[in-house]
Amino acid sequence: MIKVTINKKVCREVDTIIFPFFEGNLSIPNEEVNNTLKRLEERDQFKGAFGTTFNSTRTKDGRVQDIVFLGLGKEDGLTVDKVRKAFGKVIKNLETLKSSEVFVGLPYLEKFEMAGFVKGATEGLILGAYKFDKYSTEEKKAKDLIVDLGGHRCNVELDQFEAVVEEAVMLSEGTIIARDLVNEPANIMIPSLLADEAVRLGKEFGFEVEVKDLKEIEELGMEAFLNVAKGSINEPKLIVMRHFGEPDNKDKRLALVGKGLTFDTGGYSLKPSTSMDTMKSDMGGAAAVIGAMCLIAQKNIKKNVVAVVAACENAISGGSYKPGDIIGSMGGKNIEVLNTDAEGRLTLVDAVTYAIRKEGASEVVDIATLTGAALVALGTTATGVVTNNDEFYNDLEKASSLTGEKVWKLPAFEEYKKLIKSDIADLKNVGGRHAGTITAGLFIGEFVEDKPWLHLDIAGTAWLGSAVDYCPKGATGEGARILYELAKLR
Numbered sequence: 001m002i003k004v005t006i007n008k009k010v011c012r013e014v015d016t017i018i019f020p021f022f023e024g025n026l027s028i029p030n031e032e033v034n035n036t037l038k039r040l041e042e043r044d045q046f047k048g049a050f051g052t053t054f055n056s057t058r059t060k061d062g063r064v065q066d067i068v069f070l071g072l073g074k075e076d077g078l079t080v081d082k083v084r085k086a087f088g089k090v091i092k093n094l095e096t097l098k099s100s101e102v103f104v105g106l107p108y109l110e111k112f113e114m115a116g117f118v119k120g121a122t123e124g125l126i127l128g129a130y131k132f133d134k135y136s137t138e139e140k141k142a143k144d145l146i147v148d149l150g151g152h153r154c155n156v157e158l159d160q161f162e163a164v165v166e167e168a169v170m171l172s173e174g175t176i177i178a179r180d181l182v183n184e185p186a187n188i189m190i191p192s193l194l195a196d197e198a199v200r201l202g203k204e205f206g207f208e209v210e211v212k213d214l215k216e217i218e219e220l221g222m223e224a225f226l227n228v229a230k231g232s233i234n235e236p237k238l239i240v241m242r243h244f245g246e247p248d249n250k251d252k253r254l255a256l257v258g259k260g261l262t263f264d265t266g267g268y269s270l271k272p273s274t275s276m277d278t279m280k281s282d283m284g285g286a287a288a289v290i291g292a293m294c295l296i297a298q299k300n301i302k303k304n305v306v307a308v309v310a311a312c313e314n315a316i317s318g319g320s321y322k323p324g325d326i327i328g329s330m331g332g333k334n335i336e337v338l339n340t341d342a343e344g345r346l347t348l349v350d351a352v353t354y355a356i357r358k359e360g361a362s363e364v365v366d367i368a369t370l371t372g373a374a375l376v377a378l379g380t381t382a383t384g385v386v387t388n389n390d391e392f393y394n395d396l397e398k399a400s401s402l403t404g405e406k407v408w409k410l411p412a413f414e415e416y417k418k419l420i421k422s423d424i425a426d427l428k429n430v431g432g433r434h435a436g437t438i439t440a441g442l443f444i445g446e447f448v449e450d451k452p453w454l455h456l457d458i459a460g461t462a463w464l465g466s467a468v469d470y471c472p473k474g475a476t477g478e479g480a481r482i483l484y485e486l487a488k489l490r
């Protein structure tokens with residue numbers, strides 16, 4: 001547990017102080033610390049370069065106190081996300097030092113906004129400190145941390161940033177909700193538990209949740225979704241979440257549709273074991289929309305937002321769908337299934353049709369761990385986006401600049417659409433080896449009925465094989481914050 005607050009006084013008996021510095025400007029109004037800094041600079045041990053740290057100590061009133069110097073680079077090049085990264089990194093120092101009460105001496109800022117600094121520091125600390133260790137029976141090594149942001153070095157009144165810290169804490173917790181859902185193993189996180197978690201969070205944060213069972217999904221004619229689900233003993237669930245913050249404007253309704261494969265074996269087009277062992281993360285899109293709904297409801301944003309998750313498991317049994325099958329869909333199009341591992345798009349198209357036809361969505365965002373090709377194209381750094389509406393995409397870019405979750409628009413030329421036309425049905429569920437992320441996105445685009453639409457492929461960004469910046473190994477919680485910021489902009 002980490003608790004971050006703003007507190008301008010240094011008076012608390014902290015065990016550790018963090019002093020962030022800009023390169024070439026290593027000084028604070030304290031002679032002892034300044035002497036240490038001078039010495040470190042002369043010996044090239046700490047110069048304030050971005051992301052560098054140095055642990056030191058000082059004696060204050062007879063007590064030894066740890067001091068962590070944290071390099072921020074040049075103030076000119078600073079961004080909120082760089083602040084997040086720097087503070088995400090300093091968590092490792094706090095772990096090494098076994099700190100429990102920490103004070104951050106905020107820097108004097110010449111150009112950069114203190115609000116952005118405080119936001120970045122809070123989010124970096126909380127997201128960087130995250131651990132999923134509930135299944136470890138070893139004595140918990142992660143200690144509780146209390147962090148105060150404050151200090152006399154800065155040139156602004158800090159009280160005004162209490163609300164910034166509060167919102168940054170909330171946003172980080174939204175991301176952590178998504179991380180926790182994804183990190184939960186697939187033997188536990190089956191579709192019914194994902195639905196139960198949505199219900200629980202709906203009660204906690206104040207959004208409406210309706211869960212439809214197998215019979216209701218059948219009545220809705222969600223044939224594509226059902227075909228993916230039918231190989232598993234775990235019943236599929238259609239999870240619908242609603243927040244009506246603008247009831248007078250009923251026609252305006254943003255739908256967030258998240259891929260909710262609680263496990264993806266690939267089905268009869270079986271995945272190799274080395275690609276399968278992370279597939280509990282195939283509900284990362286669902287986790288993102290659930291996390292976003294928690295934020296949207298908590299802040300009671302004045303927008304109408306509905307989130308839809310078609311939750312199921314892509315498993316193998318005598319009842320599973322097979323390569324070559326031709327299946328229907330709620331939207332009415334027939335689909336030739338050439339690869340049972342391209343299952344996400346099948347569940348998503350029915351969820352999109354449901355959102356438009358039954359929930360009155362006027363614009364749609366889908367978010368999904370959809371293609372390995374997204375990892376090939378963009379790595380774990382950026383989410384690939386396919387859209388039919390540039391104005392919508394511009395808002396996504398604005399949201400991205402607020403959260404640091406990078407997005408990149410891929411081309412959606414007509415030529416790519418030809419690749420998913422089937423010879424014997426309306427569409428086929430794979431477009432061949434080329435442009436896999438684009439053709440997967442455009443497959444979903446076939447079902448959006450001319451609504452403004454964004455498709456976010458988070459296959460690369462939802463999961464990390466090893467820790468990067470403020471994201472530990474495992475689930476990143478990608479999407480929760482950007483969807484919240486996007487909803488606020490629509």
Ligand code: BES
Nearest residue numbers: 339341342344369370371372373430459
């Ligand atoms: N869930 C996977 C995509 C994925 C891959 C997510 C790696 C996260 C990391 C998806 O269902 C899938 O298997 N896609 C296939 C599509 C192919 C058969 C056209 C893929 O990417 O190989």
Ligand code: ZN
Nearest residue numbers: 264341342343
């Ligand atoms: Zn798959």
Ligand code: ZN
Nearest residue numbers: 261264282344
């Ligand atoms: Zn999948």
